[in-house]
Amino acid sequence: EDQVTQSPEALRLQEGESSSLNCSYTVSGLRGLFWYRQDPGKGPEFLFTLYSAGEEKEKERLKATLTKKESFLHITAPKPEDSATYLCAVQARAYGQNFVFGPGTRLSVLP
């Protein structure tokens, strides 16, 4: 069964303390892996798309990387405004327009 897991479930960091979030997936024929940020009571905000192993994307303090079985979202010197839930999703060839979402990692950055 195709699935996406994310770890840790929750992460608390001090401002400036770099860390990584993990997204592991088991799908047949990956078409793309996507990262989103979601603030409480809001819809997800699209961050990155990764298509092939070895690919990296960066945006401000965030960098997403992809291997054949997992993706990492690296957060460098985070600020309190980076606090949010980070979701990853995968699109498998078999699914067409469907996407499998992970449950998310809830990040808190303390000042």
Add this chain to the structure above:
Amino acid sequence: DGGITQSPKYLFRKEGQNVTLSCEQNLNHDAMYWYRQDPGQGLRLIYYSQIVNDFQKGDIAEGYSVSREKKESFPLTVTSAQKNPTAFYLCASSGTGGVPRHFGDGTRLSIL
């Protein structure tokens, strides 16, 4: 600015009642989606539509219905057949490529 508008933000359903959640987009996107979000779970696809007057069931379509009469609008009806409707409902849209890049700010549905 273009975007997706969902309404209402909060909705309460009585036993045996059907309720309709509104989703409107001004992004000129062809594809629209409805997702359900429950605590500790990933978003699950309810229905999606790639073109006006056409839509397909997602993983959890039972107890829900949709229509797509206009490109801008994709309302979701939660019927009385949906026995566990309490959740956060999200509408999304995408242009070419089919990645749901734009989401509304959701409707939180609760049972009275």
